[in-house]
Amino acid sequence: MKLANLFGASCLMLSSLVSSLVIPNSAILDATKASINALNTYYDTTTGRWNPKVNWWYSGIALQAILDYMQTTGSEEYLAMAQHTIDIQRAPIDWYPQGGGDFRADSTDDTAWWALALLRMYELTGNSTYLDIAKEDEAYIWKYWLPETCKGGVIWNIPDLKYKNAISNELYLELAASLHNLIPGDTLYLNRSITQWEWFNGSGMINSQYLINDGLLEPDANDSSVCRNNNADVWTYNQGVVLGGLVELHRATGAQGYLDTARKTADAVVNSATLSPGGILTETCAGGSDSCSINGWSFKGIFMNRLAKLNKALADNPYSEYIRNNEQTMYSNARNGSDFYGGIWQKPFDGEDLGKQVSAVNLLIATLGLS
Template sequence: MLSMYELTGNEMYLDIAKEDEAYMWSYWNTTTCNGGLIWNIPTLSYHNAISNELFLELTAKLHNLIPNDTEYLNHAMKEWEWFAASGMVNPEGLVNDGLTEDTACINNGATTWTYNQGVVLGGLVELYKATGETSYLVSARSIADAATNSTLLIQDGVVTEPCSSETDCEPNGTNFKGIFIRELAKLNAVLDDHPYADLIAQNAEVAYNNARNASDFYGFLWMGPFDTVTIGTQEAAVQLLTAAYLG
């Protein structure tokens, strides 16, 4: 919605984004884990990475688009303060899926999905733009470096998912790599040395040459061979090629 607002200037999209933020904020947890958004609304349970990362990026970007805002910036800073102290980032610097569902509220050691390494980068970039504090870029670069140096997430220079095939991933998991690359590109753009440009370009070239069929459908594995196309694999390819083009 905020991207549409930036493109069109239509206040309707901004209003929808504000409504989304208010809904998410209403589920900020004040009883367990010292805060944070919950993921499972029906059971009011599970603090996971993606919900909180998306809230971070949404609130920080809302602040950057709304003159004289303080509310959304306060929410963004509160989110990052909680996230950074939550233990969601493991000792290897990667973001696990969430926290344990007990009073300990510690890292649950669950899958380090690529998109969980990505969305937080976009949020931290927006916080940097909002405040000018380079510490946010330092934190973002630490997570990005851990991801791009991970032998689990990068194989022969190509981004891959911890699940090995399209059928092993839940349907939306086929787009996770695209989300990661999109957000990595946002960080790359604001760093003076553009350290991830070569990785992004290499992945686009590999996917174009190996994961694409004659109809311009893209499979799940960017290193190839072409396997099964889904909406998710096509979305991921669009985000990868766009990131490489914008370079």
């Protein structure tokens, strides 16, 4: 069963000089609602997922985007859908035999995506059930913070206890720090988030350009070296989620250094000829005529979501123009007549999929939050 309730977006005539234009606030709101309702044509009410044929975590980030929209606008338009999704997805996951109910999965990152969405649901509703589940998920992930290799860090793949990567560790940082900020008098989550950041900052995953590679190479029986950066892809979402964690740590402690560090990574992305050619965020897999998987298409919106959080936390709001220019470019170039968006924002619409649409929704919400 599909949920199809499309709103028509305003038809705006934009010149090629999109960076100099600003869509009026009401038009940004219309465009955002239209993009969400296009996204929701993927929603399957039976499974409570956006496109049940693709990986489970995509529904977690789709849920987060819709919750962010409601928090930004004060709307409760999609609250029943959000509650329905959570109610169904709480059940034990048969394809994650090592995990269990309440969003505990075989990978720490999948668990954390859903836990962060639950915290947003708690903020919106005040229902402590959502907070309790997020705390349960945090405890589950913390069990896999293993000092036996690399002197700490969360492992990614639970069944074989392998691979300390950026995304799992960044998501854990954001989750633990967010929990602290929502629980008066907490010290447990604050101490864990500080421990996590100190480990991550010294892990080697942050390279000399202040960008973050995918993960760590660990020594084996034939390798006496210490854990070190694997020099794998610099995915945009790895540059983004860490910003969210550092903003939450700043909120928790008041320490300016966390924002200063976040700004170095954000500036590295914004000023990168590879990640921001012509000032427009571009996933590395989308260079030239190459094509990203649904994974890669979803990453840019995650970056923009966290960049907007950092922008709001900084007194000079240094990334407002960058966010607006990306939104204007995407709306002008990559949108089709049904409010679906392509994956390369500076190029014509190149077909729809869930990852592309969630990224577009996240960018539009980031822009809406600037108004």
